[in-house]
Each structure stands twice: as structure tokens, then as C-alpha cells.
Amino acid sequence: MVSVTLPERLDSSAAFALKSEIEQAVKNTGGGQVALDASGVTYLGGLCLQVLLASRCPLVAPSEPVVEAYGLFGVSAYLTEPLASLKE
Amino acid sequence: MSGDMDDILLVFFQECEEQLQELERGLSALSDGESGKETINAVFRAVHSVKGGAASFGLENLVRFAHVFESSLDGLRSGRVAPTPEIVKTFLKAMDVLSDLVAEAQGGATVDTGRIEESRVELQAIIGEGSGSAGPKEDDTVPADFAPVPVDFEPVMADFDFGDFGVEEDAPADAASLVVTFSPHAAMYDRGDDARNLLIGLSDVAVAHGGTSMVTCETAALPALGSLETEKSYLSWRVVLPAAVPEESVHTVFDWVSDVCDVTITRDGGSSPGSSSQEEPAEAQAALAEPEAEPEAPVPAAVQAAPVQAPVAASHARTPTSIAEKIMAELPPAPTPAATAPIAAGNTATRRPVEQATIRVDLHRVDDLMDLVGELVIAQAALESIGQREDGGQQEMIKRIASMKTLTRDIQDAVMAVRAQPVRSVFQRMQRVVREACSMTNKDVVLTLEGEDTEVDRTLVEKLSDPLTHMLRNAVDHGIESAETRIAAGKPPTGQILLSAGHRSGRILITIKDDGGGINRERVLATAVKRGIIAPDAVLTDDEVNNLIFAPGFSTASTVSDLSGRGVGMDVVKQAILGLGGRVTINSVEGQGTTFCLSLPLTLAVLDGMLIVAAGSTMVVPVSSVVETMMVNHKDIYMLPDGANVVSIRGACMPLIPLASELGLDGYKAGGPSEEDVILVVENESGARAALIVEDIRDQAQVVIKSIEKNYRQMSGVSAATILGDGSVSLILDVPALVANALGRIDTRPSDVRTGLAA
Incomplete structure (x- = not known):
């Protein structure tokens, strides 16, 4: 499983880069599973949260701030279980 | 209220003044067809700043109106609405209301609620909120702090609806927990804010009231990663707060994002009580049917009506698409009479020094003055040393005095520059005068301003306002003909008035030029004879006849209108201008228009x-x-x-x-x-x-x-x-x-x- 290490600060300005990075990783694996290493993340904002949730990738070793942020955003459930894939 | 607070308020009102000017400028630019992003943003910013400032001072009426205004402007900003002339007109009208509300907050006259309402409905119509769903929240709450004006309740009542999202339910639904749902717009993130901050704010509020917030995130709208636009906002949240949390504190959390975030606040389960305040027109009618309950107790009336209406209203509440609803929901709750009382008292008590005792001056002008004063000190020292010289130093003395003379003049100029103000502030006020005069006379007149940057002594700027108001009203009322007459005369139906200022040989020359019918000299003459102003057999030149309109008691208007025709106006104008050391001249060509020229000294000193x-x-x-x-x-x-x-x-x-x-x-x-x-x-x-x-x-x-x-x-x-x-x-x-x-x-x-x- 390919792992993407997430940057330290996931604020609004980081959203675009985050999306590109995850997309790139997904592409590289040829549609395989990509794990997001959230161990170094210290800040998570609303826009990046959207990207993380939309990626439907599991988080690996989420840092304390990430766990807190997921709690704050009311999405703790997705910490362990990514959002169900879209039925498209 | 403390002295400090007064000072801050004073600054706020000064800023309001500036923002309103900015607004006026932007809207004029818009109406001239200049709908650049910068212009729209400037207009938006102006209203937003007024709102923000007013919110910090708890000036409820102002905040509420500014908010609706701002939302409509946002429609313009986001390109949903095109700045058509009608829409710009609505904005201009709203601006007038806004500036009246500022004046009201400053301790001025109370603004007619009917007018506010009318403008609000128009504003909401712009962003696609029909009056049927628009929520003039004030209708059931504001009368408490406004002087009850029964008339205001008639037409507007019919279109109030959801209103307060549970404000009324506060009392009966005490034990119900508070449910806040919100979905941020992309604009909120643009502004550097984050949903995170709101959630933190809400959780703080919950903790402060001895509970915790329960957050659920609505992710249904979230697309797949590939089609996700990172700067867009897809998530919305539902936060359940403990029952003890008052709505006010929730409003405070959303205070700064209320325009870029859809918020609804309801008590308990979220559907019935909260949305029940969404009253149907019929219900409003029902409320109207109890007029005796209305003025003094509008809240019970609404509550009473609510349960009956709940099922119907609930279905409406299910579709929280109405922007106006959301807007209204975000608004801070209606002030209770008790809460507003101190503010109102403060208004009258602290706004005494409205006669702006201060002026704002470009710093470099003050610096220039300081430099010159420095020079003066040096010159004085030089003179002293010459005076002490044994030989008298006659030549030297004369030279020094000459340079001192130049210096004195420079200082005088510098002081004048400090006192100088562009006539813009007065001129822009005139736009409004013309607008109001137009709506009263049902005429369409465009006022063009020229030379607003012309600077004159501030005493003059202030004193110009009244005479100009009179003259412009006159120009609209008597000068410009009705649209039919204009078309018949081969003119465009829209009248033109030019208000210009300029320097001319050490004086300021202000001209008011209309393209109306000109002065009807026969009628003026006949009226003057009838009123005994001149002898029946007097032979007058055209010019003399023109000047008769300045005679005390002169009026050709057959009936006294709201606007003019009482026969005091022009006489007063002339006296005011003469009092300023100025002069008025008239130039009128029948069928082509009239030009008034005011010539005034630059300074009175x-x-x-x-x-x-x-x-x-x-x-x-x-x-x-x-x-x-x-x-x-x-x-x-x-x-x-x-x-x-x-x-x-x-x-x-x-x-x-x-x-x-x-x-x-x-x-x-x-x-x-x-x-x-x-x-x-x-x-x-x-x-x-x-x-x-x-x-x-x-x-x-x-x-x-x-x-x-x-x-x-x-x-x-x-x-x-x-x-x-x-x-x-x-x-x-x-x-x-x-x-x-x-x-x-x-x-x-x-x-x-x-x-x-x-x-």
C-alpha cells in the first residue's frame, strides 16, 4: 500500500496541493489503495478535511491534533473507517 | 456610557460617514455603467464595514438593515445579479435608508419603519427572494423599540414569515436543546476563516454553559476527489448545544461570517418549533386581524399563531434554500426593550456633539504647517539678533521682514489647506436630494457632478448644504418638466442636472444647470404683480424678471407641494449665499433650461x-x-x-x-x-x-x-x-x-x- 505523508499544516491554502498530491499518488498506484500518513499534521482546516474525506483513503497514525480536529468536525467515525465510496 | 466609549462611537460615526461616501461613489459609478469588480467590491466593503462597526456597538436596526443590503450586494458581487439601472436604483434607495439609520443611531430622527421595510423587500427581491418569503423580522420585534407607528404594520405584515427562528420559542421551549446547522460558503474560506473556528466557538459556548456540543457532519454533498474543487465548501454541520445556551451567544459566534455562511438555529428537534416561526401570509393576516394585540404585544401574537401553522410551515423549513431565511436566521436576536433602552438613552445622551467638532486632515498638510512654523521660529530668532546689533542693521532688517512676509503668507496658505475640504461631501449628499425629489415628483432626473474635488474652507462646505438642497429641489420640481412634456418638446425623457464646482479668480463658482423648461417669465411676472412684489406697470428686463424668483414670498407653484412652492426657498437661498459673501446669478433660456451660478469666496477669513x-x-x-x-x-x-x-x-x-x-x-x-x-x-x-x-x-x-x-x-x-x-x-x-x-x-x-x- 502506497503511503502519502501529509504536510504539517493543512489549512485552506494547502487544500489544492493536498488534493493534487493524493490524486497523483492514486494515479501512481494505478487506482490502488493509498494510505495517508497523518502523523505529522498539526493543523487541519475545513477545506483540507473535505479533501481528506473525499479521497476516501484511510488515515495512518493520525496525530493528536488530527484526532482532535476530526472530533471537532464531528467526523471521528471516519478516522478509522473512510467514507464509503461513491456509487457512481 | 464612558467617555472612551463616546470617543469610539464618534470615530465609528465618522467612519460611517466615510463609508457612506464611498458607497455613494461606488453606486454612482455603477449607475454610470462602470460595473468593474473593484467598484462592486468597494460598495460591498463599505456596507460591510458599517455593519461590522454597528454590530460591535449593538446598533440593532442598523446591523439588520446593513445585513440585508450586504446580502443583496453579495448577489452582485458573485455575479448572480447584474447591475441593471433598476437594481442600482434600489441600492441607492437602500443607501439612503442606511444613512438615515446611521443618523438615527447618532441620535437623529427615527427612520420610518415602513421605509426600511420597503427597501428591504426590494433588496431581497434582487437576490431572488420574493416578498412572500422574505422575512422582515422586525415586524414582530422591532416595534418594541421603535415608536409604534400603526401604519407600518399594514402592507408589510403580509409578507413576514419565518422571522426569528425560535426567538419567540425561547420561553415555552426552555428545556429544548439548541440546534445549530450551518454550511459555510466558499467565500468564508476566501476570507481566511474556517468552519473549524465556528465549531470551536460553538463548543466553547457549550462549555461555558456547562455542557458539550454534539457535532454531526453532513458529508452527502461531498463529491469524489476527482471532481472536488478544493476552494469550494461541501460540508455542512449540525451542532446540538445544551438547552442552557442562549441564542445570542450562538449569534455572536456567527457574527463575522453571517454573510458567507448559511446558518439556522432552532430549538429542540429542529423541524417544528424553530421553523414554526415561518409564518404563512395567511397567518400574518390572522395576526393582523388582532390589531389590538399587535403594537404592544407582537410576540405573543406570533407565538400564538405558530402552533396552528406548524405543519405547513415545517414543510417550508425543510427546504432551507431561501437566502433571506438564512440571513434572517443569522441575525442577532431581536433586542428586548430592556436591552435597547440603554442604547437608546446613550444615543440621545452621547450624540450631542454631532456637529463634527473634528476634521480629518492629510498628514502631509500638517507636516507642511509644522515646517513653516519651524521657519517662523528661525525668522524670529534672526530678527531678534538683528535688533540687538549695535549698528541697527537697517538693510538686514528690511530683508528679514520681507522674508517674514512670505513666510506669513505661506503659513496662512498652509492653515487654509488644513481647513480646506473638497466639496464632495456636500455634492454627494445632493444625489440623494435629487433622488428623493424625483420619487416625490415622479420624474426621472440624472444629477451629474463635476469638480467635486474643488476644495473650500470647511465652514463654507457645511453652509453650502442647505442652499444647494433648496436649489436642487427647485430644479427638479419646477425646472425639469414631466416626462411627457419633455418628449413633446423633443427632449429625452430623463432630465439632466449638472452640479459643478470650480475655482474662478480666487472664488469658488458653483453652477446648477438643468435642461428643463427654463423660467416662464410671463408667469413669473404675472405672479409677482399678483403678489404685490412689483407694481403692475413695472417694466422689467428679462434678468430682472428672473431675479424675481428670489423675492421673499414669491412662488409660482399653483399648489404648495411637499417639495417646494412655499415661497420661502429661493429667498432663503439668496440670503444664505449673501451671508456667505457670495452671489447668485440666474441664466435661463426658455425651453432649454436654467443655470444658477453661486459665486462664493474661498474663505471667510x-x-x-x-x-x-x-x-x-x-x-x-x-x-x-x-x-x-x-x-x-x-x-x-x-x-x-x-x-x-x-x-x-x-x-x-x-x-x-x-x-x-x-x-x-x-x-x-x-x-x-x-x-x-x-x-x-x-x-x-x-x-x-x-x-x-x-x-x-x-x-x-x-x-x-x-x-x-x-x-x-x-x-x-x-x-x-x-x-x-x-x-x-x-x-x-x-x-x-x-x-x-x-x-x-x-x-x-x-x-x-x-x-x-x-x-
């Missing part, structure tokens, strides 16, 4: 004067009115059959006025002008010239104007007095009055065709 001698006494003629000077040449002087003299100067004849005899001084020698006498060719504002004969020209100097009216009484031919360097008192001549007297006419006619053309 100092003028450049020519010191002349008449009958042995020194007098001052303002340099600005002197065109040229020359020696008397008897060959050029001709006597008219009536005994008056004219002088021909390069082929142009003008009346010759021996100043001393004109002023009734004894010393004037009979036998006409002598060879030593000097001719001053003087001119009034409209270009009429006359030749004044004086004995000598002494000097040219700046003189300080001392009012003679204040200290003595008004004298014809003399505008003021001054004190000369030798300590003697000297009179400052009122040249235009002298010219007018000498010509034996009312005021201003060019003395011949050529000067008329040249002028």
Missing part, C-alpha cells in the same frame, strides 16, 4: 485686497474683482443724454462710476475726474463690468476680514471691514453691489454683448 483712496479715505477693493487699472483719459469719456458717463476702453463702453460720489462721500470734487485719478475696471461674477474712478492706488495686501454686519449693521456697497497695518479701520467694498447700483439694475447683466459672450 482673508482676502487679497487692493488698497485705494476715495475722497481721502483708504478702502479695499478685492483684487479678484479688479480686471484692470488705467489712467483717466478724457478722450475716452462720453456723456450720455441722461447725464451719466461712460468710458470707452478698447471699444467697449462701460458705465463710469466715481466711487466717492457713489458712496455718498463729501470729498468728491465736482467737475468730473481729474487727470490724476485712476480707473479700476471691475467685474462681477456674471461678467458685467464698470469703471470705478478712484483717486489713488496705495498698495496691494492681504487683509483680514472683519464682519461689519456683526459689529455694526449691513451697509450696501460695503461687504466687510478690515484693520490695516497702521491700525486704521478700512472698508472692504462690495464691488458687485456697486456695479449693480450704478447700472441701476438688479444685479448681473453683462454690460454689453461682447462681455456677455466672453464671460
